[in-house]
Amino acid sequence: MVRISIDTDRCIGAGQCVLSSPEVFDQDEHGFVVVIADHPAGPLAESARLAGRICPSQTITVHEG
Numbered sequence: 001m002v003r004i005s006i007d008t009d010r011c012i013g014a015g016q017c018v019l020s021s022p023e024v025f026d027q028d029e030h031g032f033v034v035v036i037a038d039h040p041a042g043p044l045a046e047s048a049r050l051a052g053r054i055c056p057s058q059t060i061t062v063h064e065g
């Protein structure tokens, strides 16, 4: 299991996180990221890690352990 934190001030609404990890991330009505599962495990944790890597604005931090 990992813990997800986001710095919403950094989010530019690109939506890459939602495309790569739709069970963990969503976008609000303005397109900014919303975390819908803040302690994902297993394959959802892996997809959250991918989202953290590909986010163009370093909004997402995945805390291991």
Ligand code: SF4
Pocket: 010, 011, 012, 013, 014, 015, 016, 017, 018, 027, 031, 032, 033, 054, 055, 056, 057, 058, 059, 060
């Ligand atoms: S990929 Fe990054 S910038 Fe784009 S919506 Fe997700 S958190 Fe925001």
